[in-house]
Amino acid sequence: MSAVQSLIAAHRNGENVGLYSICSSNEQVLLASMQVAKRYDTVLLIEATSNQVDQFGGYTGMNPVQFRAYVEALAQAHGFPAERLILGGDHLGPNAWQKLPAEQAMAHARDLIAAYVAAGFHKIHLDCSMSCAGDPHPLPDEIVAARSAELARIAERTAAEASLPPPVYVIGTEVPVPGGEASLEGGLAVTTPAAAARTLEIHRQAFAAPDLAPAWERVIALVVQPGVDFDHSQVHGYAPAAATALSDFVESQPRIVFEAHSTDYQTEAALHALVRDHFAILKVGPAATFAYREALFALAAIENELLPEAERSHLPEVLDRCMVEKPKHWQNHYSGDAAELRLLRGYALSDRCRYYWGESEVRAAVDRLIANLRRHVPPMILLSQFLPEQQRAIEAGALTADPLALVQHRIALRLGEYARACARNQAGARSGNETSAASALSER
Template sequence: MSLLQSIIDAHRHGEAVGICSVCCSNDQVLLAAMDVASEYGTPLLIEATSNQVDQFGGYTGMTPVQFRDYVLELARGHGFPVERLILGGDHLGPNAWQKLPAAKAMAHAQELIRAYVAAGFEKIHLDCSMSCADDPLPLPDETVAERSALLARIAETTAAEAGLPPPVYVIGTEVPTPGGEASLDAGLQVTTPQAAAKTLEIHRQAFSAPDLAAAWQRVIAMVVQPGVDFDHSDVHHYDPVAAAELSRFLEAQPRIVFEAHSTDYQTEDSLHALVRDHFAILKVGPAATYAWREALFALAAIEDELVPEAQRSNLVATLERCMLRNPKHWQQHYHGDEQQLHLLRKYALSDRSRYYWGEPELRAAIDTLIANLRQHAPPKMIVSQVLPEQARAQFEGRLQNDPLALVRDKIATRLAEYARACARNRAGVRPGR
């Protein structure tokens, strides 16, 4: 039984445990996640989404093999045990090729699955819920399940041919589809037990072929909407009462748990409640990169106090310039007048700025910022103005006065909330930061 399966098994045997899935490629986010996993003695699940990483490179420019090697290199350089790493693929299916006819889109999806499984990704989220160019809207549930089963068959064959352990699977999807942000104005509907039962049964039937029987036994989770989401400026927090029927439905099912997407910005109490109510896999992404952006903006404010103007990184202005020059990652998502758009580009909770940090001009600005604050070490009294939690850790001697240490601790403070929610009642859990 793998580390991931053992956590799911423990949850199904009554332990209030789960696992946080960090969906991100940002190196400092991943290093912070490793710090948190080390602090709490847990495995670390890192996932790449189908638009981030694919056989053509995705928006990160990385194939699954390259992403795997990138994560392994970070772990080894950071002293994190690679045997405690779990790699997952999120929304694997025709998502990136929806504008193509279904046959072509699914051909790409099959190659996507082959690439992920051959690279050793253990956790595979099969998501064929999106309609392609010649598909009906919405796509019938039976078609979704049939396409998912086809991809599972590819995954099983690929693992066997590569001599790798067979993957575990997650089925189902959430609303909105990956890459979008829903407005919370109209409220948020929790998945009904009837809808969850239908998804589960239709997939069970699609996996009923003899060659998929073993794969069906490795379906560990189903994605549902527990009633949590966020938009650009607000968060819909978890309501256990609203999700009570869905939670009770899960208790009658063998083996599986729920996977909750869009749990970013939930309170720690809500995260604990989600795990208790069988949403044992909690996905986080934008909240982590938002913490990264907050930390960089804080460092830029410190730089303004300590560094001569001609030598400053001008990081905040550089980010704005990059986003204006190449608006494709935010233009279809942010709306309003120029002032509203300016604020959204910088501060929206959906954090479309996360797509820009890899651009050469911004990477150079970050390097300048870090170098400046290593040359002009900020006094704790100034750190306290913009990063009060990190300043407290410095005063207590728990955190060194290095700009990247400040950044990672800021991110880790957010991710530690997930660790405490998921690792509660497990041996080795340490007191919270």
Template sequence: MNQTSPVQDIVKAHRRGDAVGLYSVCCSHPTVLGAAMRVAADYDTPLLVEATSNQVDQFGGYTGMTPAMFREHVLALARERGFPAERLVLGGDHLGPNAWQELDAATAMAHAETLVADYAAAGFHKIHLDCSMRCADDPERLPDEIVAERSARLARIADAAAAAAGHPPPVYVIGTEVPIPGGEASLVDAGAPTTPEAARRTLSVHCHAFLHAGLHGAWRRVIAMVVQPGVDFDHSQVQHYTPAPAAALSSFIADQPGLVFEAHSTDYQHEIALHQMVRDHFAILKVGPAATFAMREGLLALCSIEDELVPAAESSRLMQVLDEVMLAKPAHWRKHYHGSSEEQRLLRRYALSDRCRYYWGEPPVAAAVERLFANLRRRAIPLPLLSQYLPDQYLEVLQDRLSTDPLALVEHRIGLVLAQYARACSRNMAAVGKPVAIC
């Protein structure tokens, strides 16, 4: 198997001065991944798909998938869509003791070792090592040195597991200063950009921990640091990237050979901001809720079309079913959405934090989506209705570039979001060369 990493190739090209980066789609939903594959094909980019430590683990995570199962899930979709497997890169996000913080450190880290070994053995190539979370018997504030030592420990496990499975050695991302996953409860809580001093300390303690552990080769494969570039979102607002406050941070990484920044929670940034972030060395852009938010927008638009075309007795009632399931199983949103019952209803359906993304796999919801699609496939969607509810897709249909199949319409809606990331990351992409198989 070819040992060259397309991720490292892109980072090297960026550090040579090419205006390129890598966008990461953090989602397991097949409709989002299908849209991502279409965008990657259109823009001739690699497709980096990442799973988080609470989404996919050795016990199944909240998706019910182990790392090996997730890999097969993505590869099966690629075969179905005709997307080349050699263009895929799998990544693991926040791999560490995150899911076991209520346990003592020894037990939590033992679980984390199994977690990272399973990810690496399954061919996940880009691994974010995150041991920043405090375990039950840890001190109130976890020293940076312990965080780094635990990360190095997991890198050793990942290297060995990848080698034993015949995969190329993983590349690593370090650092943890990120917005709350899925967005803040309020932008009042949003953070300023990481200081260069904090970034320098993170880099220094991790370097010392890796080299002290004899992991010189693994340290050479550390490609990025996670920092806060000053972007975030809450339920209804977006904190957009502003270059000036992040200028000192950008200058710091420019002096670190072979490294770029990884930016989390870049959802809902406007396209100019995405280009600016790549220019300023935030060269790995992660997106997740914005993609499922666009999917929900497309499905809701189709429900409006269904209401016009289908008798009420035959309707999918998709949005009502979704809300009923969310009310019956509130674990994924109750701690996040506050206010009156009406305010919570609006947040469940429309919030930018998009907590409804956790429910699309619930059997009643999935069945309602299938019924919606079946109802619309039995009827030709009139162009005026398409113009009313999906105007961007209407224009593509008029030019014979898009079918009126409901799945195609939703994927196109998602693709408009993801295409902004592809454009921000793929200028002068030819200079990087063709990606090679690592999956």
């Protein structure tokens, strides 16, 4: 039994534990996540999405083997135990090739699954929900399940041929739009128990072939909508009462838990409540890079106070200029006049600026910012103004004023909320206010 299966089994046996998933390739986010996992003694699940990492490189320029090498090199360099590192693949299927005919798109998806599993990715989210060219809209559940089973068969064979532990699977696709909704104005519907039951049964039938029976026993989670999401400027918080029927339903199902996507920006009390209510796998992505951007912008504000204009990095301006010149990652998501678009590019909760940190001019501005603040160490008065939580940690002797340490600390504050919600024996780790909030949420 793998570490993931053990955690899920412990949850199903009544332990208040869960599994948080870091969906990011950002180096500072990954380093912060390693610090958090060590502090709270948890495993570290890092997931790559199908558009981020694929057999052709994805938008990160990395295939699965390269992504694994990248993460493992970070772990080794910073003393994170390799045995506590787990890799997963999110939304694996024909997502990136929806404009192609179904058979061509699925051929790419088959290669994608094989590449992930051969590279040692253990947790596999099978997602064939999207219609390809020539497919009906929406795609019937039976076709979704059949295509998912086809990919599972390839995953099973690939793992066996590579003498790797067999993967664990997540099924289901009733999820928010990756990266958050464009708008929450239309409301948010919680998955019904009937819909969850139908998804499970149709997939069970699709996995009924003898060669897939062992794979079905390793389906650990079903993706559902528990009533959490965010758009560019607001968050739909978890309301336990609205999800009572759904969380009660999973108690009657053997072995599985629910996986909750787009949990970014939920309160810590809400995260604890989600785990308690069997949404035991919590995924976080944009909130982590949002914290990264917050920290860098705060450092740029400090830089503006310390250095003459000619010596500054001008990071926020460089980032925005790059986004304007290369709009493909945000232009179909943001709308408004020039002022509104500028605000969204820099500050939207959907954080589409995360796609631009690897651009050469943005990377150079970040490097200049870090170098400037290593030569000109920020005084406490400016840290108190722009990074007050980090300033208090420095005063307590728990943090240095190195700019990258400040950035990682800011990210770790967000990720720590997930670790405390999922880790064993963390009920007493929250502040009084957080404990009170969690108690309020427990009133169902």
